[in-house]
Amino acid sequence: MAILIDSGNTRLKVGALSVAGTAAADADAAAAPIACAFDNNDTDAFAAWLDALPVVPSRALGSNVAGPERAAAIETALARHGCTVEWIVPREQALGLTSRYQYPARLGSDRWAAMLGVLNRLPAPRPAFLLASFGTATTLDTVSAEGVFEGGLILPGPVMMRRALASGTADLPLAHAEPVLFPTETHAAISTGVAAAQAGALLRQWLAARQRYDGRPPALFVAGGGWHEVEAETRRLLGQVTSATGDLPCVPQVVDNPVLDGLASLLVSGSALS
Structure with a gap:
């Protein structure tokens, strides 16, 4: 058994999969269920x-963007089972x-794994796609039909934006309200x-990719716990744009655990280490 670890800034996601080397095991690994x-x-x-697992893990593969102390704590827990x-x-x-990326090793390991996770679950011929992840930070990454990561944006996630306004001002609250077109109270x-900021950034990258690929709209994949806060506004803006351009409607496709999917692909392929 192998353990997959997605150590993010807010949550620690883990998955377990068989590494028996059979076709069935490979299929399980490709799915990487959380x-x-x-x-x-x-x-x-x-x-x-880990203590409750029915089989002692033989190895673990992980992405960590939460700093060395978090990595050390995870390593200590695994070491109790003789697992590195x-x-x-x-x-x-x-x-x-x-x-x-100008310096590939400096790309966030979660972003890299997530793109691998989406790319390797797409049937051929693969479309260009935009992967939008709404977590502690929001990341918007574009991959071409040829599998080239063109680059991406990083901005504060929805919760961080709301918290920044609450903590950085004297009078603004930590807002909880549904977005509306013309807000008439502070929470809204x-x-x-x-x-609007999150959906606008996403739409910017979607349009940039559409232009880069000669008017062919990219597929849109979305992930992360903050998606529900921006979903309605994102769908509204995409609907307006595709109606104006005459493109087919862009339907966001939710991917639950793209980082774990990417880790599973790396593990099965034997490409985990450089």
């Missing part, structure tokens, strides 16, 4: 989850993905502003 998610500070819960973890480092090329004004 086994559990914890608050990222709750490594005790992660250790308890390999932390992935993004590379210029892997599993059909070519990175145009903040929630609508956050949704």
Whole structure:
């Protein structure tokens, strides 16, 4: 058994899969179902989850963007079972993905794994796609039909935006409201502003990709716990744009665990390490 680890800034997601080397095991690995998610500070819960596994894990593969202390805590929990973890480092090329990042190893390992996860689950011929992940930070990454990562944006996630306004001002609250077209009270004004900023950034990248690929719209994949806050506004803006351009409607496709999917692909292929 192998453990997949997505150690993010807010949550720790883990999955377990067979590494028996059979076709069935490979199919399970490609799916990379999530086994559990914890608050990222709750490594005790992660250790308890490991203790309850029916089979002792033989290896672990992970992405960590939560810093060295979090990595050390995870490593300690795994060491109790005689298991070590390999932390992935993004590379210029892997599993059909070519990175145009100026320094490929400095790309967030979660972004790299997530793109691999989406890319390697797409049937041929693969479309160009935009992967929008709404977590602690929002990332918007574009991959061509040839598997080239063109580049992407990073901005504060929806919750971080709302918290920044609440903590950085004297009078603004931590807003909880549904976005509306013309807000007439403060909570709605903040929630609508956050949704508009997130959806606007997504639409910018979608249109940039459409232009780059000679008018061919990219597929849109979305992930992360903040998607529900921006979904309605995103769909509204995309609908307006595709109606104006005459394109087919762009339907966002939700991917639950793209980082785990990418880790599974790396593990099955034997490409985990550089």
